[in-house]
Amino acid sequence: MGISHITLITVPVTDQDRAKEFYEKLGFGVINDHEMxxxxxxxxxxxxxIQLAAPGGGTTIVLATWQVGGLKPGAQHMSVACADAKAMHVELTEKGIDASPPFDAPWGAFFQISDPDGNGVMIVEESKS
Structure with missing residues (x-):
């Protein structure tokens, strides 16, 4: 018994379709989209x-226009992993996504973006060591 992993993170948004389009540009795929x-x-x-998952699976996100635990659009922040942060930076900026410059850190490279509502997404190239 006990907790095994995180299944879902709520991302507060004002426009689900606009947010869905943004997260699809990051590579997330829609796994559920229905009227409740x-x-x-x-x-x-x-x-x-609207529930989306990264290509590698694991924790999913739900794009919520209703308030969950007091979260308001722009209040959420998450980190997602990639194999090559600099290549991902080029890919996302070519898709029109504003991004901070990539930084190298002892634990891997990273850069920061925000979704259309200001929720932060850190793109992290995890260290191989």
Whole structure:
């Protein structure tokens, strides 16, 4: 018994379609996109559940327009891993995503971007050692 891993992180957004497009540019894939029924999120009709996963699987994200635990758009921050931060930086800037310059650190290279609502995403090239 006990906790084995994190399954889901809530990312507060104002426009789910705009956020979905942004995270798809990062390589996330949609694993669930449906309007929630009253059994899932009463009593607010019309709410949409959009869940995405990175290509390697693991923890997923949900793009929420409703408030969860007081989180507001722009308040979330997460780190995601990649094999080559500098190549990823070039790829994302070519897609029109503003990014900080890549930095080298003892534990690997990284750079910072923000989604359309200001939620931070750190792209990290994890050290091989």
């Amino acid at each position: 029924g009253p059994e899932e999120m009463p009593p607010e009709p019309g709410l949409r559940w």
